[in-house]
Ligand code: FES
């Protein structure tokens with residue numbers, strides 16, 4: 001057990017946990033941030049994707065001790081007003097079916113747009129290949145990413 | 157069976173009266189707000205004429221949805237049906253989720269039938285409420301009710317001047333008699349039905365606020381994970397939990413009895429590690445030492461079993477349907493075509509694994525779980541605890557996918573058993589490995605077909621034998637072969653017109669739990685029949701589309717059983733031909749493709765809907781890259797077109813996943829796959845372009861959640877054959893990863 005401060009969505013939390021506990025369970029069970037999901041526990045599905053210093057990571061395999069001083073962003077903190085271009089595009093394209101994978105999808109897509117504001121199809125394939133959607137919403141995810149990219153790309 | 161149809165109309169309209177539904181909200185709600193549970197201690201709504209509609213004094217319109225949302229869009233479409241006839245705008249509606257309770261009629265969310273069976277009753281529930289509000293307005297204006305009309309959440313007088321909001325009328329309406337026969341709108345007057353309405357839960361989902369079974373927290377709750385028996389029916393010979401209990405955060409280890417046949421929905425059994433958090437429970441499990449008695453299924457081997465099914469399929473089975481004399485026709489035939497087709501066991505792999513939270517108290521129990529069958533869950537929890545049903549509350553969360561897996565409440569009963577043992581609320585989370593290794597699998601099957609072709613290349617005789625372990629085996633070990641219901645899923649209702657037909661079912665025992673999976677037996681029946689039709693067409697040198705259109709014959713209704721004679725849902729060959737033609741036209745059927753590419757077509761009728769698909773494939777190093785899929789769908793009246801499109805897109809992915817990679821195999825009774833590395837899902841780079849073509853129709857609405865799945869695998873196989881010359885008669889297309 002260690003006592004550790006972690007920064008999540010702009011707030012610092014003090015947690016007491018096994019340093020090997022994956023960030024996913026720290027977020028969900030200790031901090032009550034349940035927007036990030038569990039799908040495989042083995043970095044196969046992307047349901048648990050969050051940002052560590054802006055980079056998409058699979059929180060199910062990221063031990064608490066590896067977070068260091070890094071800044072964590074989860075779906076709950078992706079945008080202050082809930083109006084990230086991807087969130088709006090996801091609504092516009094009515095992307096989700098069951099919705100369970102979508103937090104992870106959006107977090108992966110957000111990291112993609114941050115590093116490549118006008119992604120090509122191949123970029124989307126690569127960035128999103130780690131996120132499974134069992135309901136099969138890939139076509140809409142691709143369309144929504146393009147809509148959001150257009151909007152962010154249009155900004156100066 | 158649908159409970160709603162068992163209630164007569166009056167009972168249905170009265171359902172839930174005086175039940176203290178307490179659903180209205182005191183706060184004003186933003187547009188079409190979705191919620192799961194009403195906060196406790198809320199005032200009773202002023203007007204709640206039935207279990208589905210309530211209106212508060214503040215005008216809040218609440219629609220309670222009785223079926224479970226697993227991505228098929230039911231919370232949206234059911235609410236649309238009520239709102240349409242209630243005459244409120246979509247923005248005025250707030251949606252809540254029903255707990256499991258008989259007052260809602262049948263709540264089982266399966267068989268692609270929520271909209272089909274509730275299309276009429278839910279509109280009547282809305283219309284009844286609206287008529288009462290109109291009569292309340294008439295009373296206050298002292299005019300005949302015919303002069304009053306509900307629209308946009310208000311009652312308008314025909315003078316065009318007077319109007320009263322529903323909120324003002326709610327109390328007066330509550331005092332009135334329920335209308336005997338509420339009048340429904342003409343389809344042409346629909347304002348909400350038929351429009352693209354976005355999923356009501358989408359805003360919560362994209363903000364991480366939607367609540368699934370995994371997200372439930374209850375004060376004082378502990379967490380658990382279960383090391384399940386490795387084989388169904390296995391027992392614990394000996395175990396030591398000493399090391400497990402040393403893991404920081406582990407609180408207790410509880411032995412759970414193992415399920416013996418009939419397994420039904422009993423918890424599988426094993427050792428539950430109870431801990432302060434999920435991670436500690438998982439870690440504790442790794443430290444358990446267990447010796448199992450594998451039991452009677454300990455020798456199960458899927459490969460050997462497939463061989464035995466193939467042997468069975470070569471011999472006559474129980475006759476299911478017979479017309480003419482197939483033996484005589486085979487003896488006289490110019491040409492004989494034979495085929496054998498295999499589809500392995502499949503797992504549901506819903507994105508959210510099974511998970512349930514239970515709180516067993518002194519004389520009651522509360523559970524929160526992603527279940528497709530909340531009433532069944534409630535009944536079984538009550539039985540297990542020896543409680544009256546009204547002491548058990550089943551809160552239905554959103555389901556992170558279901559596909560039939562969450563129709564079985566075994567995982568809820570497991571949580572109940574653990575909560576009872578520890579005396580605390582507990583959340584039991586299945587790992588992905590638990591999910592893949594301990595599923596209620598989709599049956600593996602072998603299909604044998606034989607046809608005699610006449611001079612014109614058309615079949616003169618058709619023999620089809622189907623062999624698969626029945627879902628019935630889960631309920632009764634005596635079930636030796638597929639039931640009438642299972643055989644009705646694309647086998648006994650084969651629509652092709654052949655003069656001599658014999659359909660038989662062979663025996664197959666089950667060694668794992670068998671259950672419903674999206675589209676059920678239609679998957680292997682559609683695969684075999686479409687593949688075999690293609691083979692006959694190729695032998696006859698006739699285009700597979702033309703061959704199908706010809707074999708379906710004149711547009712007409714087909715009847716396969718006595719009950720179907722009076723059914724409004726008969727298989728109509730003309731509608732099946734229409735979807736074939738539309739899919740083919742849109743996909744450019746018949747146009748040439750570059751070398752190494754090809755198209756395949758397939759059609760299937762299931763859940764009373766008609767689907768045809770054309771798959772376009774390009775071969776790269778022997779592996780198929782799916783470029784495009786055209787889907788034509790006739791599901792009668794379309795309630796929410798965008799949702800139908802989404803379900804078809806999803807079904808294409810589900811079908812591709814099972815066709816390309818879907819395989820569960822077992823050796824020594826143990827399932828070899830465990831996670832998405834060995835049970836792979838389709839991913840973004842493999843997603844083809846999907847074009848969905850809706851057939852306009854004012855026929856009764858029919859299923860959309862499942863029917864898109866069956867035609868995909870045979871259409872893909874046909875495309876691969878067209879592109880490469882390789883016949884795919886066994887699934888999956890790609891080799892297994894174990
Ligand atoms: S839960 Fe982390 S990648 Fe699947």
Ligand code: FES
Pocket residue numbers: 096097098099100101102132133134135136137227507556557
């Ligand atoms: S929306 Fe259900 S898994 Fe993606």
